[in-house]
Amino acid sequence: MNFPSxxxxxxxxxxxxxxxxxxxxxxxxxxxxxxxxARMHNRRGPGVLQEYRDIAKLLQRQSVAPAAAGMAFRSMPxxxxxxxxxxxxxxxxxxxxxxxxxxxxxxxxIYLFAVVRFVFAIAGLxxxxxxxxxGASREAVLGxxxxxxxxxxxxxxxxxxxxxxxxxxxxxxxxxPLSSSLTLxxxxxxxxxxxxxxxxxxxxxxxxxxxxLQEGPLTEYSGxxxxxxxxxxxxKQLVVLQLFLGLFFPFxxxxxxxxxxxxxxxxxxLLKLLIAVFMVALIENSVxxxxxxxxxxxxxxxxxxxxxxxxxxxxxx
Amino acid sequence: xxxxxxxxxxSLLTLALLVWVLSGVGGWVVAVITKVxxxxxxxxxxxxxxxxxxxxxxxxxxxATVQAVLPVLPFxxxxxxxxxLILLAMSVTALMCSLYACAWLTNVCASKRARTGLMCxxxxxxxxxxxxSASAVELILMMEMAALCAYFMIxxxxxxxxxxxxxxxxxxxxxxxxxxxxxxxxLHHASGSVNFEVLRHAAFTPxxxxxxxxxxxxxxxxxxxxxxxxAWVPQSHxxxxxxxxxxxxxxxxxxxxxxxxxxxLDLLGAPPLWWGLMVLLLAVLTAFIxxxxxxxxxxxxxxxxYHTLENIGIILLGVGGAMTGVALNLPVLASLALLAxxxxxxxxxxxxxALFLGxxxxxxxxxxxxxxxxxxxxxLMPWTAGAMLIALMSMAALPPLNGFASEWLLYQSLFxxxxxxxxxxxxxxPLLAVGLALTGALALMCIAKVxxxxxxxxxxxxxxxxxxxxxxxxxxxxxxLALLCVTSGVASPWIIPQFSAVAVSLLNxxxxxxxxxxxxxxxxxxxxxxxxAILLLGMPLVPWLIAAVLRGARLPNRSRGDAWACGYAHSAxxxxxxxxxxxxxxxxxxxxxxxxxHATPVSLVSALHRGWLGVFCRxxxxxxxxxxxxxxxx
Numbered sequence: 045m046n047f048p049s050x051x052x053x054x055x056x057x058x059x060x061x062x063x064x065x066x067x068x069x070x071x072x073x074x075x076x077x078x079x080x081x082a083r084m085h086n087r088r089g090p091g092v093l094q095e096y097r098d099i100a101k102l103l104q105r106q107s108v109a110p111a112a113a114g115m116a117f118r119s120m121p122x123x124x125x126x127x128x129x130x131x132x133x134x135x136x137x138x139x140x141x142x143x144x145x146x147x148x149x150x151x152x153x154i155y156l157f158a159v160v161r162f163v164f165a166i167a168g169l170x171x172x173x174x175x176x177x178x179g180a181s182r183e184a185v186l187g188x189x190x191x192x193x194x195x196x197x198x199x200x201x202x203x204x205x206x207x208x209x210x211x212x213x214x215x216x217x218x219x220x221p222l223s224s225s226l227t228l229x230x231x232x233x234x235x236x237x238x239x240x241x242x243x244x245x246x247x248x249x250x251x252x253x254x255x256x257l258q259e260g261p262l263t264e265y266s267g268x269x270x271x272x273x274x275x276x277x278x279x280k281q282l283v284v285l286q287l288f289l290g291l292f293f294p295f296x297x298x299x300x301x302x303x304x305x306x307x308x309x310x311x312x313x314l315l316k317l318l319i320a321v322f323m324v325a326l327i328e329n330s331v332x333x334x335x336x337x338x339x340x341x342x343x344x345x346x347x348x349x350x351x352x353x354x355x356x357x358x359x360x361x
Numbered sequence: 362x363x364x365x366x367x368x369x370x371x372s373l374l375t376l377a378l379l380v381w382v383l384s385g386v387g388g389w390v391v392a393v394i395t396k397v398x399x400x401x402x403x404x405x406x407x408x409x410x411x412x413x414x415x416x417x418x419x420x421x422x423x424x425a426t427v428q429a430v431l432p433v434l435p436f437x438x439x440x441x442x443x444x445x446l447i448l449l450a451m452s453v454t455a456l457m458c459s460l461y462a463c464a465w466l467t468n469v470c471a472s473k474r475a476r477t478g479l480m481c482x483x484x485x486x487x488x489x490x491x492x493x494s495a496s497a498v499e500l501i502l503m504m505e506m507a508a509l510c511a512y513f514m515i516x517x518x519x520x521x522x523x524x525x526x527x528x529x530x531x532x533x534x535x536x537x538x539x540x541x542x543x544x545x546x547x548l549h550h551a552s553g554s555v556n557f558e559v560l561r562h563a564a565f566t567p568x569x570x571x572x573x574x575x576x577x578x579x580x581x582x583x584x585x586x587x588x589x590x591x592a593w594v595p596q597s598h599x600x601x602x603x604x605x606x607x608x609x610x611x612x613x614x615x616x617x618x619x620x621x622x623x624x625x626l627d628l629l630g631a632p633p634l635w636w637g638l639m640v641l642l643l644a645v646l647t648a649f650i651x652x653x654x655x656x657x658x659x660x661x662x663x664x665x666x667y668h669t670l671e672n673i674g675i676i677l678l679g680v681g682g683a684m685t686g687v688a689l690n691l692p693v694l695a696s697l698a699l700l701a702x703x704x705x706x707x708x709x710x711x712x713x714x715a716l717f718l719g720x721x722x723x724x725x726x727x728x729x730x731x732x733x734x735x736x737x738x739x740x741l742m743p744w745t746a747g748a749m750l751i752a753l754m755s756m757a758a759l760p761p762l763n764g765f766a767s768e769w770l771l772y773q774s775l776f777x778x779x780x781x782x783x784x785x786x787x788x789x790x791p792l793l794a795v796g797l798a799l800t801g802a803l804a805l806m807c808i809a810k811v812x813x814x815x816x817x818x819x820x821x822x823x824x825x826x827x828x829x830x831x832x833x834x835x836x837x838x839x840x841x842l843a844l845l846c847v848t849s850g851v852a853s854p855w856i857i858p859q860f861s862a863v864a865v866s867l868l869n870x871x872x873x874x875x876x877x878x879x880x881x882x883x884x885x886x887x888x889x890x891x892x893x894a895i896l897l898l899g900m901p902l903v904p905w906l907i908a909a910v911l912r913g914a915r916l917p918n919r920s921r922g923d924a925w926a927c928g929y930a931h932s933a934x935x936x937x938x939x940x941x942x943x944x945x946x947x948x949x950x951x952x953x954x955x956x957x958x959h960a961t962p963v964s965l966v967s968a969l970h971r972g973w974l975g976v977f978c979r980x981x982x983x984x985x986x987x988x989x990x991x992x993x994x995x
Contacts, residue, residue, distance in 0.1 A: 064903065103908055106916035110924040112819045114739060118918070119901075122908075126901030133896065146880065146889030147896065151772045152760060154798065158805050159759050159897070165806075169813025169937070173924030177937025180813065184806035185945045188799065195798040199791050203779055208772075208886040264924055268915060272904045340949045354791050358784070 058301075059133035059143035066132045066282055067125070067275065069314070071095035073321050074278035080325035095278070102271030110264055112172035120167035121269050125276035127160040128283050134210065135283070136290040138309035140218065140297045141211040148210045150198045153287065154191065157242075160280070161187050168261035179260020182250045182336060189343040190241050196350035197234035200227055200357055201291060210287075214294040223360060230353035232292040237346035239288040243281045245328040250336055282317065285324075289316050364432040370440055371429040373416035374448075374493065377409040378434060378486050384409070385482030392475035395467050402478035403463030406485060410459060413452035413489055420445035421859060428495065428558065439495035439557060442863040443627070443703075447492045447619045450707045453845070454611040454714040455485050457838040458604040461718045464834040465604060468725065476517055477602055484510040484605070488612045492619065497545035497555040500620070501538060502989065504584065507613055508534035509986040514601040516979065524975050526596035531978045532969070533583045533593045540580030544573045544624070560628045570629050574636055577624040585617030586670055587677065588647040589960065595658075598666035599730065603721020606662055610669040610717065611710035618676055618706060625684050626699075626867060634785075637685030641789065644681050645796040648674025652803035653953060656810070656943045660730045661720040664811065665713065668756060671800060672709040675771065676702045678793065682774045683868065689786060692870040694777040697883060699864040700875065701770035704857065708755065708763040708849060715752035715842035719745050722831035722839070723815070727824045732815045733938050734825060739816035741828040744836045746816045748843035753808040755846045758801055761894040763846050766853035766881065772797065773883035780885075806946070814939045821933065851894045854881045 075092040082089025109117055134148040142148025147156065161183060168180025202208045204224045205216035217228060241248045252260045265273055290297070296312030298305045334342060365372050365379075384405020388398045420440045429438050462481065466474045484507050491503035512534070516527035549555050552563035565573075579590065586594040594614075598606040625632055625640070651670030658664035679702020686695025722745050723738060724730055739746035751762065758764040772794060779790025820826035830836065849856055854876040861875050875881060880889040923931035947954060 063900070067903065100911060103911040104913040104915050107918045109918065109920045110922055111920055112737070112924065113920055114817060116739075116817055122901040122905050125904040126899075127897065129900040129903055130893070130896040133900075144892075144896070145887060146892035149769075149886045149888050151769055151886075152888050152893065155758060155760050155765055155769075155801070156893075158757065158801065162754070162757070162759060162805055162809055165809040166813045166817060169809065169942075170817040171924050172818045172931075172933075172936050174926060174935045174937060176924070177813075177942065180809065181937060181942045181945060184802075184809050184942075185949075187805060188802040188946065191798050191802040192795045196791060196795050199776075199779070199794055202776065202885075203791070206780065206885065208776055212886075258925075268908050268912075269918075272908050275904065275907075337945060337948050354788075358787055 055139065055141065055143040058139065062135070062137045062143065063129045063132035066137075066286070067129060067279055070275055070278040070282050071099055073282055073317065076318070077321050077325045077328075080322065081329055084325070084329040095274070099271045099274055102274065103268050105267035107265075107267040107269040110171050110173065113170050113264065116163075116166045117170040117264070118269070120163050121265070121272035121276055123163040124160055125272060125279060127156060127163065128276060128279045131156050131283050131287070132279070135286050136210055136214045136294065136297055137286060137313050138298060138306060139301070140215050140294065140299050142209065145209065145211070150202060150208050150210060150213070153210070154195060154198075158187065164261055171264045173264055175258050175263040176261050179252060179257050179263070182257075183261065186241065186248075186250050186339075189340055190238050193234055193343065193346040193350050194238040194242075196347070197231045197238060197353065198291070200231040200350065200353040201235075203357060204228060210291060213291050214297060217292060218294040218297065224357070227353050227357040227360060228292075230349055230356060234346050234350035234353060235288055235292060237349060239284050240324065240327070241343070241346075242284040243324065244277075245324055247331045247334040248339070249333065250339065285317060285320050289320060370416040370419045371438060372432050373412045373419075374438065374489070375431045375434055377412040377416070378431075378490060380405050380409040380412070381482045381486035381489075385479045385486075388482075389475045389479040392478070393471050395471070395474070398474060398478065399463055399466035402466055402474075402482060403459050406459035406462070406482050407456055409485070410452040410456035413448055414456070417445040417449035417452065421449070421863070436490065436499065437495040437556075438493040440493060442866045443619065443622065444493050446703060446707070446860070446863050447615060448489065450615060450710045451485075451488060451492065451612040454607060454710045457714055457718065457842050458607050460838040461604045461721070461835050464832040465602065465721070465725070473517065477514060477605065480510045480513050481605055481608070484514075484608060485612070488608075488616055491616050495557055497541075497548070497557070501541050501545070502993065504541075504616060505534070505538050506986065506989045506993065507616070508538070508584070509982055509989065511597070511601070511605070511609060511613060512982050513986070514605045515597045516600075518600050522596055523600035525970050526593070526600045528970065528975045528978055530593035530597045531982060533590065537580045537583030540576045540583070544576035544580060547573045547576070548628075557623075557628060565629065567633070571633070571636075574624060574629060574632070578621060578640070581617040581620035581624070582643075583617070585614045585621065585673055587643055587673065588650045588670060591647075591670055594670060595663045595666045598669070598717070599660050599662040603662070603717050603724065606666070606721075607714040607717035610666070610713045614669065614673060615706055615710065618673065618680065621677070622680055622699075622867075625680065626687065632684045632688055634685065634688040637681050637683075637688050638785065638789065640677055640681030640684055641793060644674045644677035645793050646674070647671070647677065648800045649796055649803075650953070652800045652807065653946075653950060654957070656803060656807050656946055657954065659733050659939050661723070661732050661811065661815065662717065662730065664807070665716050665720060668804070668807070669709075669713055671804065672705070672713070672756075675768065675797070675800070676706045676709065678702070678797065679705060679771055679774065682771075682778060683864075685778065685786065687868065689781060689783055691777065691781055692868070693873065693884060694774055694781065695868050696861070696864045696870045696873045697770060697777060697875070698774035699868060700857070700861050700873070701767055701774050703863060704770060704860045705764075705767035707860070708767050708846070711842055711845050711849060712752040712755040712764060715748055715839050715846065716756065718835065718842070719749040719752065719839045722835050723828070725835075726828045726831055729822065729824055732811065733940070734822040735815045735820070736818045736825055737816070737820040738825065738828060742830050744840055745831060748836075748839040749816070750812055751843040751846055752839075753812055755850065757804040757808045759805075761850050761890040761897065763850035763853065766850050766857070766890055768797070768801070769881070769888055770857070770875075770883070773886060776885055777883070806943070810939055810942045814942065818936060819933065851890050853890045854879050857881055
């Protein structure tokens with residue numbers, strides 16, 4: 045593959061379109077998972093579009109912040125959402141190639157997630173509130189626990205593909221190499237585990253734990269800022285999910301941009317996301333939250349999976 | 362005298378050395394006249410640093426003979442690309458440290474000014490000479506002199522901690538020198554010369570080579586602070602003046618690394634595989650433990666010193682990768698890893714100096730070293746805060762800053778290592794990458810802690826609430842360094858080829874194409890730092906636009922009152938401290954934190970610090986420095 049030509053390709057409008065589309069549908073999927081939760085609790089909750097109504101209402105309200113809060117607190121919702129949009133441009137969503145090759149590399153993506161985590165954490169420390177501070181600390185700790193799993197899982201897939209670029213991994217997984225089946229399966233499981241933790245769902249909703257931390261770093265947000273933050277957080281869930289789906293379930297991604305194929309790819313992509321959100325909702329509503337200091341024992345399981353992927357790759361040699 | 366003004370690299374370097382020494386002595390003589398003496402120290406040192414920068418750039422562009430005898434001074438210099446690179450990395454930071462020193466020296470008492478100014482200038486001169494030395498005798502002499510200058514800057518605070526730090530530094534420096542003397546004595550015994558050019562072409566038996574390498578690794582490792590040889594590093598960075606601490610990190614310890622590169626890759630010929638693997642293991646250990654211990658520190662400068670250790674580990678990952686690449690005959694791995702290591706060495710100098718100088722400003726304006734007592738500094742010292750934010754983000758390798766650019770290359774070289782055909786490399790490659798990622802996550806948590814606790818929220822003490830912006834020269838030095846961090850990150854595709862040329866010249870490998878048209882790439886992937894920068898700046902506009910469009914009749918933002926505390930009155934004690942922020946990791950990594958107390962035998966430490974040894978070493982250091990100065994000028 046010739047990298048400069050990959051970067052100068054004509055896919056960049058698609059990159060922006062897919063990022064904005066993901067942003068637009070993020071509340072829809074959040075609404076869907078909300079409906080699922082109500083159904084599983086045997087109650088009839090609000091409709092799928094409730095998230096949009098909430099956000100629209102919040103965006104018209106005043107933002108109130110404690111006196112100690114400064115620039116970091118004010119700008120975080122925009123920086124968080126913006127950072128996630130940058131990642132969204134680089135994901136293989138409908139095309140097999142990453143539309144933004146300049147950022148479509150697994151190391152770049154992992155470090156872009158770190159940028160998002162950083163702005164989230166320092167905004168939590170900027171308010172002088174207890175809850176936001178603890179939430180910030182937990183967010184950072186979760187990063188320490190998840191990053192090794194995510195990196196090793198993706199690294200194994202990249203080794204099978206022979207390249208760290210997202211497009212190359214997706215292409216390799218699509219033409220599933222039989223000799224590397226075990227490695228890819230284990231790596232996929234490890235990444236699924238890491239993805240689930242990154243989505244911040246039960247039993248891993250550590251930073252924003254509703255019951256004890258009152259939404260952690262989000263505690264002090266209100267009004268328009270909270271509205272933007274709500275879109276940002278549902279976008280984060282979709283972005284990490286799509287990163288996983290795009291790499292390990294690349295079925296339905298197109299190589300050329302024929303209109304009909306593109307349309308099918310969009311439908312398949314949304315369908316895959318829907319199924320994934322459905323399964324995540326199933327898990328989320330059937331477990332209880334973990335104790336925070338015991339999380340590290342659970343995350344060892346994910347790292348173990350990734351390590352087994354490494355072992356199987358070494359053996360298959 | 363006219364030979365000094367020709368503008369040739371050799372004469373520029375001589376000029377720099379002379380200016381450093383003369384301005385040091387000159388400032389020392391007139392130390393009682395505050396302004397004049399500070400200006401002589403600072404401006405002299407800036408001029409000298411500029412001379413070195415010009416000379417280094419000339420050498421990097423290939424406009425110099427490799428072997429040169431410096432005019433006027435009896436010193437044989439080797440002007441290779443590697444030496445020029447380390448000279449450049451050191452003198453850029455030295456320039457900014459001197460700018461900072463101009464303002465700092467006017468604010469201290471005369472005796473402190475005299476001593477710090479003189480020692481700092483001598484330190485820079487000695488390190489510059491060490492970086493371009495052409496023989497082992499010169500190298501060891503100059504490193505010894507630099508270490509002694511460092512010692513005198515550490516002990517001048519004259520409290521228990523500083524004295525202990527000084528003693529630690531003195532003892533490890535002497536042991537380091539001893540190891541180096543033994544290493545080069547072995548080579549001298551086998552080849553009959555200590556001149557690098559002769560050693561490079563001499564043939565050694567594998568036994569001699571390995572013994573030399575181990576001794577040199579220990580010796581240079583003590584200077585570079587490889588864990589477990591790092592005992593002198595943390596407290597000495599906190600006890601010395603901030604700009605001296607910055608020089609320890611960006612120059613003194615780097616000379617140790619360059620020494621390892623020289624011995625491991627240059628002088629002894631092709632390294633066997635186990636050297637490279639050993640360096641890689643030491644590197645990942647240094648990076649991880651450094652990052653982990655940094656998280657538990659409250660003293661900003663001690664924290665930064667631990668992060669220096671972490672970065673030393675990251676640089677060594679590149680060096681070890683290059684050695685492994687040469688041993689396995691994988692030229693792409695070797696040149697990519699060395700390129701990454703050297704680029705990170707340069708970048709680390711930039712952001713760490715900015716951080717130390719920033720920490721020094723906070724300390725000067727508030728008198729506080731402990732960040733638990735700070736808070737809210739961003740409003741009072743906005744320029745310092747902004748510059749430190751950028752430098753901190755570089756340190757955690759966040760895109761598109763310079764730390765990311767070099768770590769990205771390092772990950773790519775580890776990927777090359779993973780996909781080679783040797784079992785041990787295939788096993789270690791992924792695990793080293795995981796180690797690096799874990800270190801990165803720890804660094805992220807640490808910078809969130811430093812920035813959040815020091816600069817954000819409300820002040821936790823009266824001194825912090827009364828802080829005022831630092832003098833302009835000081836602020837300027839940090840801001841300029843932060844700008845350099847941004848430039849070196851965003852413009853990395855244009856800078857990387859320069860470093861690539863250095864790596865290639867050292868390894869004699871074919872030229873590796875690593876950057877073009879604003880894109881840095883390896884054989885397996887590509888990244889465009891300018892593009893990522895544009896996206897990161899542009900994308901936050903999308904949510905901002907949405908919020909602006911749907912504004913409606915919304916009232917303007919309001920900031921008032923205390924944070925919510927479940928309906929109770931808010932009190933400052935409720936706020937999460939630096940300790941509380943890092944507490945979960947203290948629990949999760951408890952066995953590794955206990956390691957520190959297990960690995961330090963209490964009886965030995967208390968025996969070392971019983972009092973008389975410190976005084977004795979101080980006198981010894983003074984005598985040694987005097988002797989060395991006489992020897993150097995003779």
